[in-house]
Amino acid sequence: MQTTRTDWGRRQPPIGGSSFELQAWFFMRVSGLVLVFLAVWHMFIMHVFNDTLNLDYEFVAARWETPYWRAFDWLLLALSLLHGTNGLRVVIHDNIADKTIKKLAHSALYGTSLIFFIIGTYAIVAFVRQV
Amino acid sequence: MDVSIKILRYDPESDRKGHWENYIVDAEPEERILDLLHKIKWFEDGSLSFRKSCAHGVCGSDAMVINGENMLACQVLVKEVGNSLKIEPIRGLPVVKDLIVDMEPFFDSYKKVMPYLINEKEPGDRERLQSPEDRDRFEDTTKCILCAACTTSCPVFWTAESYVGPAAIVNAHRFVFDSRDEGSKQRLEILKDVNGAFRCRTAFNCTSACPRGIQVTKAIEDIKRETLLNN
Numbered sequence: 001m002q003t004t005r006t007d008w009g010r011r012q013p014p015i016g017g018s019s020f021e022l023q024a025w026f027f028m029r030v031s032g033l034v035l036v037f038l039a040v041w042h043m044f045i046m047h048v049f050n051d052t053l054n055l056d057y058e059f060v061a062a063r064w065e066t067p068y069w070r071a072f073d074w075l076l077l078a079l080s081l082l083h084g085t086n087g088l089r090v091v092i093h094d095n096i097a098d099k100t101i102k103k104l105a106h107s108a109l110y111g112t113s114l115i116f117f118i119i120g121t122y123a124i125v126a127f128v129r130q131v
Numbered sequence: 132m133d134v135s136i137k138i139l140r141y142d143p144e145s146d147r148k149g150h151w152e153n154y155i156v157d158a159e160p161e162e163r164i165l166d167l168l169h170k171i172k173w174f175e176d177g178s179l180s181f182r183k184s185c186a187h188g189v190c191g192s193d194a195m196v197i198n199g200e201n202m203l204a205c206q207v208l209v210k211e212v213g214n215s216l217k218i219e220p221i222r223g224l225p226v227v228k229d230l231i232v233d234m235e236p237f238f239d240s241y242k243k244v245m246p247y248l249i250n251e252k253e254p255g256d257r258e259r260l261q262s263p264e265d266r267d268r269f270e271d272t273t274k275c276i277l278c279a280a281c282t283t284s285c286p287v288f289w290t291a292e293s294y295v296g297p298a299a300i301v302n303a304h305r306f307v308f309d310s311r312d313e314g315s316k317q318r319l320e321i322l323k324d325v326n327g328a329f330r331c332r333t334a335f336n337c338t339s340a341c342p343r344g345i346q347v348t349k350a351i352e353d354i355k356r357e358t359l360l361n362n
Contacts, residue, residue: 021323021327022323022330022362025355025359093291095290097290
């Protein structure tokens with residue numbers, strides 16, 4: 001026997017949000033994996049194959065002769081800054097309840113990160129060896 | 132043996148905030164914490180308030196914080212927690228009186244994920260069939276009894292009231308991975324919101340708190356992956 005369908009108990013589905021959190025979550029996983037390789041590689045070059053005491057202007061200038069190392073350093077800078085900023089964004093979002101303070105903290109975080117990103121990118125892109 | 136019990140009491144008519152009260156109860160090691168609460172209520176202090184219904188770990192109405200961890204009072208024996216107890220209401224929900232909290236915000240989150248079968252096709256004269264393998268996909272999450280032990284153990288839920296919480300995601304999981312259901316897209320759309328599944332920080336408190344042994348954090352991760360693959 002077939003029963004008659006009614007709309008009893010049906011609710012309108014709530015409207016979903018944007019995909020930003022999903023993308024941020026996925027970015028953290030991918031950038032985290034890439035950063036493990038970049039950071040370990042970076043550490044080996046700076047601390048194992050070379051001694052930090054011997055790292056000088058000449059070392060950096062020689063390294064940045066090739067676009068490959070400039071790209072490597074820029075990727076390390078960009079990914080670590082974005083990864084760290086997103087991590088802190090989440091920490092602020094979870095732990096600061098006051099809306100005004102939250103907005104201020106987020107603005108300070110984004111501002112600082114942007115300044116670091118601009119200074120770092122400028123140094124890597126515009127560097128010209130002084131003879 | 133004597134069991135010393137400290138209970139966080141709150142009477143909305145006379146207290147501005149909760150205060151601790153001490154009780155000494157004579158109990159057997161095999162007795163449940165719920166039995167001890169009954170002894171206090173029946174023989175020492177009738178004003179003590181707590182919820183209980185089936186008293187056998189099925190209805191999920193007596194979740195409370197016992198010695199810092201979320202448990203069902205009807206499921207835990209004295210010998211499992213020792214003879215010095217601290218009992219508080221579950222955290223993150225408004226306290227109504229003593230160990231009773233207002234569960235409405237919890238059920239509002241639960242309703243948000245549409246925890247019912249959505250399938251516009253008429254089933255016909257028979258039930259909707261499903262293979263044992265398809266059923267296994269969501270077996271774990273069918274065990275939820277909505278006691279709120281997971282949601283109220285979640286540190287994100289404590290600070291962010293707007294977070295749907297683990298229990299709602301577990302109940303979404305139960306239908307999202309059901310082969311007979313057709314509402315997954317709508318549910319995942321809701322759960323990708325800023326206060327949906329991606330608010331989970333994988334603290335694993337929910338998994339250790341679940342009195343039914345549901346792998347809550349794993350269910351949340353399943354939902355996150357499904358959302359990613361369906362986006």
